[in-house]
Amino acid sequence: MKHIIILGDGMADHAVERLGGKTLLQFADTPYMDRMAREGRCGRLMTIPEGFHPGSEVANTAILGYDLNKVYEGRGPLEAASIGYDMEPEDMAMRCNFITLKDGTIITHNGGNLSTENGDKLIDYLNANLGTEQIRFVTGIQYRHLLVIKRASKHVVCAPPHDHPNEEWRKLLVESEKGWEDVHEPIFGIDGNPTGEVRMSGRETADLLNDLILKSQKLLSTHPFNQDKERKGQRPANSIWPWSGGYRPSMQTLMQHYPQVKTGSVISAVDLIRGIGHYAGLDIIKVPGSTGLADTNYEGKVAAAIEALRKQDFVYLHLEASDEAGHDGDLDLKLRTIEYLDHRIVEPIYKEVSQWDEPVCIAVLPDHPTPIEIRTHVSEPVPFLFWHKGIEPDSVQRYDEVACVSGAYGLLHLGEFMESFMKID
Numbered sequence: 006m007k008h009i010i011i012l013g014d015g016m017a018d019h020a021v022e023r024l025g026g027k028t029l030l031q032f033a034d035t036p037y038m039d040r041m042a043r044e045g046r047c048g049r050l051m052t053i054p055e056g057f058h059p060g061s062e063v064a065n066t067a068i069l070g071y072d073l074n075k076v077y078e079g080r081g082p083l084e085a086a087s088i089g090y091d092m093e094p095e096d097m098a099m100r101c102n103f104i105t106l107k108d109g110t111i112i113t114h115n116g117g118n119l120s121t122e123n124g125d126k127l128i129d130y131l132n133a134n135l136g137t138e139q140i141r142f143v144t145g146i147q148y149r150h151l152l153v154i155k156r157a158s159k160h161v162v163c164a165p166p167h168d169h170p171n172e173e174w175r176k177l178l179v180e181s182e183k184g185w186e187d188v189h190e191p192i193f194g195i196d197g198n199p200t201g202e203v204r205m206s207g208r209e210t211a212d213l214l215n216d217l218i219l220k221s222q223k224l225l226s227t228h229p230f231n232q233d234k235e236r237k238g239q240r241p242a243n244s245i246w247p248w249s250g251g252y253r254p255s256m257q258t259l260m261q262h263y264p265q266v267k268t269g270s271v272i273s274a275v276d277l278i279r280g281i282g283h284y285a286g287l288d289i290i291k292v293p294g295s296t297g298l299a300d301t302n303y304e305g306k307v308a309a310a311i312e313a314l315r316k317q318d319f320v321y322l323h324l325e326a327s328d329e330a331g332h333d334g335d336l337d338l339k340l341r342t343i344e345y346l347d348h349r350i351v352e353p354i355y356k357e358v359s360q361w362d363e364p365v366c367i368a369v370l371p372d373h374p375t376p377i378e379i380r381t382h383v384s385e386p387v388p389f390l391f392w393h394k395g396i397e398p399d400s401v402q403r404y405d406e407v408a409c410v411s412g413a414y415g416l417l418h419l420g421e422f423m424e425s426f427m428k429i430d
């Protein structure tokens with residue numbers, strides 16, 4: 006049996022008054038997801054472990070069966086994997102934004118909508134002036150780059166810049182985590198044994214990061230690109246802002262965990278999801294025109310998923326658009342993204358694999374709800390369905406948050422989802 010997970014990011018929602026008290030999945034026209042729920046078996050899943058924030062990187066890692074307490078290392082290492090930076094065991098990798106400061110406050114977390122091309126120029130400039138054997142900046146996408154520091158500690162408290170618009174940046178500088186001020190952790194090699202080296206303490210790392218932030222501000226404000234922006238009255242990218250750092254994740258691959266998975270792929274427009282897939286041992290397939298929005302290249306993603314599934318055993322197909330519509334609080338757009346997922350992703354994949362001799366099990370689920378009335382992620386159970394040719398159905402007739410409550414699987418937690426999915430063989 007081959008397996009494909011179709012993930013609609015943030016697709017689950019709450020009952021909405023404008024829809025007569027229905028959720029969006031209940032209201033939207035989704036004949037194929039409903040058909041698969043009717044022919045297949047359903048349940049609900051808690052995707053966010055105790056003590057973790059309901060981030061997509063947390064939920065998607067949990068869906069793939071990993072224990073977040075053992076493998077979670079923040080965004081830095083996931084984005085490193087996505088952009089092809091192979092982390093060494095002594096590295097500490099952080100997401101490094103370019104941001105805009107004015108009069109001592111954070112004006113944007115995106116460096117005035119910086120392009121990748123200009124971001125790359127600024128990264129080269131920072132490396133030329135601040136790069137050392139220990140410190141390296143790596144180009145990512147748009148305003149989202151990477152700062153890698155060898156032998157640094159991840160036990161520092163950093164402020165995600167998008168959470169602090171119009172706040173004073175000086176009050177948001179990096180601090181050591183409590184209790185880690187003077188701790189020098191040992192460094193472990195890829196084999197899991199100590200290398201004999203130790204890391205900088207939390208305090209030393211915080212001091213180094215704050216020094217880099219201050220130096221970057223001096224350097225960036227004199228760069229011709231930013232001076233030109235200032236002259237035009239546009240927002241310059243005049244500071245770096247590192248956050249969400251971590252070490253190389255010690256994730257087993259899916260192949261090590263599930264012998265029936267010999268090869269597999271991840272298809273997503275989102276860096277974090279590609280990074281998770283990389284550490285899970287999956288090939289990253291980049292589909293031209295995949296935007297992470299409602300205008301994404303649905304047909305290209307389906308074609309890539311089907312082609313991968315012909316050759317491989319496992320595909321993780323991730324669609325971001327519903328989450329973005331949820332963050333925008335846009336009811337009509339979110340309904341449309343759900344219907345697109347049904348008509349343009351689920352339907353063609355269902356029709357294709359229905360004709361194959363080789364059996365394929367399909368799972369459909371969101372990673373977390375992004376309710377349009379709250380406009381952010383919540384830690385609540387999500388509905389899922391499993392379908393393959395000849396599966397014995399349960400009583401669920403439709404795919405939505407309410408109908409799946411009476412599914413055969415009941416309420417699963419975290420890794421139980423992947424265990425149950427891979428057991429279908």
Ligand SMILES: [Zn+2]
Binds near residue numbers: 062
């Ligand atoms: Zn998500």
